[in-house]
Amino acid sequence: MAEGKNISKDVVLGEMALLSRPAHLWSMLLLEKVDFERIAIITPPQKQTQTFYSRYDFNYHYERRIKDIPGKIEFVHGPIKSANFFRVRNQLAFIIHREMIKNNFKPNNAQGDLSHIAKGLAEVVLRSHLLVKSMCNHCSGLGKLELFQGNCHVGQKICNKCQGTGKRPYTLFEKITIAKLNIRKAAYIKRYQKYELIGESVIAEWENMIRDQLARSFYYEMGIPNKLEEV
Numbered sequence: 687m688a689e690g691k692n693i694s695k696d697v698v699l700g701e702m703a704l705l706s707r708p709a710h711l712w713s714m715l716l717l718e719k720v721d722f723e724r725i726a727i728i729t730p731p732q733k734q735t736q737t738f739y740s741r742y743d744f745n746y747h748y749e750r751r752i753k754d755i756p757g758k759i760e761f762v763h764g765p766i767k768s769a770n771f772f773r774v775r776n777q778l779a780f781i782i783h784r785e786m787i788k789n790n791f792k793p794n795n796a797q798g799d800l801s802h803i804a805k806g807l808a809e810v811v812l813r814s815h816l817l818v819k820s821m822c823n824h825c826s827g828l829g830k831l832e833l834f835q836g837n838c839h840v841g842q843k844i845c846n847k848c849q850g851t852g853k854r855p856y857t858l859f860e861k862i863t864i865a866k867l868n869i870r871k872a873a874y875i876k877r878y879q880k881y882e883l884i885g886e887s888v889i890a891e892w893e894n895m896i897r898d899q900l901a902r903s904f905y906y907e908m909g910i911p912n913k914l915e916e917v
């Protein structure tokens with residue numbers, strides 16, 4: 687029955703359903719298009735009038751309708767609209783928070799409690815994976831660089847500017863803003879960045895689970911005997 691089984695959506699989703707809950711949530715989030723809610727701010731057109739005075743009788747004046755000020759619609763970024771995004775963020779924040787407590791981490795200022803900071807840092811990690819900020823210039827968004835020696839293609843390497851993501855990474859200032867921290871860049875590097883990296887390693891772990899799970903589907907294919915060899 688399994689012979690010649692094609693890799694279909696059902697097969698892939700079936701394998702993914704066997705993942706642990708956090709890894710499964712992550713796989714679902716990767717399939718979803720996470721984006722910001724777009725909020726339309728509508729300014730209606732405005733009527734305008736101008737006062738005209740009679741040339742002959744200065745006591746006589748009247749309001750005349752002139753061209754309206756045109757209305758406009760502007761779109762601004764609202765919050766991220768994905769329930770899964772916040773579910774995964776909370777999972778990640780939980781792990782970061784646990785590490786903070788283990789290390790007796792004290793924030794640089796009395797800014798809320800640790801769980802808020804953990805949520806902020808988890809959001810930085812997730813956004814950098816899911817939202818395209820802009821393309822990495824170094825590798826033109828490919829995430830890898832082709833290596834040549836003379837005219838000869840000798841291999842590939844992961845782009846070190848974007849760590850293979852193909853996206854331009856967030857700057858320190860952007861990270862601090864996203865995490866809603868009230869600290870200096872130096873403090874982020876020295877004390878907070880470590881927890882961002884813990885978040886990254888958790889994502890890497892989930893992705894390894896997804897890779898292993900999907901590999902099971904492909905394993906079947908290798909077991910099918912080659913028809914040519916049978917003859």
Ligand SMILES: [Zn+2]
Nearest residue numbers: 822825845848
């Ligand atoms: Zn790059």
